Amino acid sequence: MDDWSDIDAYVVVDDGRVNDAFLAVEKASRSLSQIKQKYDVPQSGRHGIFQAFYELKDASDYLVIDFAVLQLSCPDKLLEIEIHGNNVFHFNKNNRI
DSSP states (O other): OOTTOOEEEEEEEOTTOHHHHHHHHHHHHHTTSOEEEEEEOOOOSOTTEEEEEEEETTSOTTOEEEEEEEETTOSOOSOOHHHHOSOOOSOOGGGOO
């Protein structure tokens, strides 16, 4: 990590729980700092992937949280090592992914 690094994170949720995931990450972020800005990424052709970027008031202007929510039914789980690097699962309930 350096001064230009961002935080990339994603969760896989049951279909229909996308908004719950965004609300949870926003609540957790607010415990650290106010959210200065949120940018919702418009839906692309990638079915089942929802994404937002968060800038926190008390963080560096270059530190952004890149947060994606993937529905369990989404066929693309962003696991290609060549594109996304080595994935680290901090919690993988029932080894579903």
